[in-house]
Amino acid sequence: MDFNLPAEIDAIRLRTRAFIADKVLPLEVDPANYDAHENIRPDLLEQVRAKARAAGLWAPQAPRDRGGMGLPHIGWAAVYEEANRSIFGPACLNCAAPDDGNINLLARIGTEAQKRWWLDPLIAGEVRSAFAMTEPHPGGGSDPNMMLTKAERKGDNWVVSGRKWFITGAEGARHFILMARTSDDPRKGLTAFLYHADQPGWRIERRIPIMGPEEHGGHCEIVYDGLEIADENRLLNVGDGxxxxxxxxxxxxxxxxxxxxxxxxxxxxxxxxxxxxxxxxxxxxxxxxxxxxxxxxxxxxxxxxxxxxxxxxxxxxxxxxxxxxxxxxxxxxxxxxxxxxxxxxxxxxxxxxxxxxxxxxxxxxxxxxxxxxxxxxxxxxxxxxxxxxxxxxxxxxxx
Known part of the structure; x- marks a missing residue:
């Protein structure tokens, strides 16, 4: 067993540590650098993100050929730990939730067209995203088989109705991954879809107040009432949710x-x-x-x-x-x-x-x-x- 990090990953870890210490940690001291929900102010975030890109410390989890660093999981572990020495760090390097998990998922299973539309803007930091799965009682939470939000086939589209809540980052997100029920099959009853914030048929009911502090975009309750999603914007096969x-x-x-x-x-x-x-x-x-x-x-x-x-x-x-x-x-x-x-x-x-x-x-x-x-x-x-x-x-x- 070798508990040493590969030299190239350790070098990136040390560069991350230095960047956080020099460019990010000092920002925490000034209350003016926080937004209304106690995270880094969005305009300031963009300034620091430009510095992270210039330092070669951008999107550690994203594929190299799409603008990220292409690190393995052990590299994520080393870099993310250093990044979150500051409460602002992960957002500055584009490795904060929920975008982090959505980038990883889309890079693995998205079609090339889906990657161009949904993934590339996320990696570039041009948009934010959300993963809509959790529902209020009696819907699905830790047990996704309880999911009640439905997507019903209508020609080449799917029509979605239902409700989600505590959806991290939903306010201000442009790209969404949505889990919905497409049949009553206990193992193949759920399907994953992609939709954009500009599509009609859904709304944010409220931004749910929490103990905080919050990620950018908060934690929201969402209502779906006739959202239509083209079948080409389905992730994997029907029933692979x-x-x-x-x-x-x-x-x-x-x-x-x-x-x-x-x-x-x-x-x-x-x-x-x-x-x-x-x-x-x-x-x-x-x-x-x-x-x-x-x-x-x-x-x-x-x-x-x-x-x-x-x-x-x-x-x-x-x-x-x-x-x-x-x-x-x-x-x-x-x-x-x-x-x-x-x-x-x-x-x-x-x-x-x-x-x-x-x-x-x-x-x-x-x-x-x-x-x-x-x-x-x-x-x-x-x-x-x-x-x-x-x-x-x-x-x-x-x-």
Whole structure:
């Protein structure tokens, strides 16, 4: 086993670290650099994105021949972790959700025409996108088989009716990937479609207020009432919706973890800096055993998360679906992020609870990690089912 990164990927990682430190981190300090929803101001984002392109740090996940960096999954892991040392970092490099996952999916399964229309503008950063799957009760959430949104065939088109909610990035998105029911077949009942924001027959009902902060475009409730989608804008075959969902969400869950590790490390970094200079009762906080235990636990949990993520990324690069590896990483890293920022706030005291640092921003953001792309409990069920099927082979070292 070789735990060294390939030299070319490590060089990109170090360039990413330097770019984030020099061009992105300083922007967090000024409240004027934030938009109304606590993300980087869009006009400023475009300025930083131009610098990222010039630095050769643009769209790490996208194919090289379409304008990206063409890195393997292990390269994503190394770069995304460095990018999310800043709360603005992933958006600046065009590797933030949901565009990140949509780029990866369309690059894998889109037709050439679909890539020219939907994928290329995403990679170029000219548009934003959304993935519309989750529905309000009694519709589909973690269980897509409960999906109620329907697409009914009408000649060469499909007519969509239904409702989605908590659709990340929908406000301001131009390109959408939509999951809808096309039959009652339990395994082949769903189909994936592409549509553009200018098409009639759909509307954003509301931008749902959340604890925040938010990705650009928020989290929206969408109503479909006669949206017509040409059959040529279907992804894969009719009935392949579950397959598309698995292809989209598996790697996307892992890229969340890659970014969250960067935020967890940032929280620990803020805690380390403060405890190294803050004194109480004649001793630095960093010299107190109780503080050292907390910091040691964080270092330990973060490193476990990095190993889980890199192992899952390696499996994906081997052509494996890495379902149990991704689920393990998702559960562990989501909880590690929450623990890291909670501990950092505790060690910073009132300073951590204030807006003098980004800790309170990360804290509010971190709580969603245990819910998005499958709640902890769902992923633990996945692990249990894998163990039931594999027994002692669950821990095999094989590929």
């Amino acid at each position: 579950l397959k598309v969902t698995q292809m989209r969400l598996g790697p996307a869950r892992l890229t969340h973890c890659m970014r969250w590790l960067g935020l967890a490390k940032r929280a620990m970094e803020i805690a380390a800096e403060y405890t190294s200079r803050r004194e109480g009762f004649g001793i630095r906080l960093a010299d107190r055993e109780s503080v050292q235990i907390k910091m040691g636990e964080l270092a330990h949990e973060i490193q476990i998360g990095r190993l889980l993520v890199m192992h899952a990324a390696w499996k994906l690069d081997q052509g494996d679906f890495a379902r149990k590896e991704v689920s393990s990483a998702k559960v562990h890293v989501a909880n590690t992020l929450h623990k890291a920022v909670d501990t950092a706030i505790q060690l910073n005291g009132a300073r951590g609870y204030s807006k003098d640092t980004v800790l309170e921003w990360i804290y509010r953001y971190a709580r969603q990690a245990r819910l998005v792309d499958g709640a902890d409990e769902v992923h633990k069920m996945v692990l249990a089912r894998n163990y039931a099927a594999e027994g002692m082979d669950y821990w095999s070292w094989g590929r």
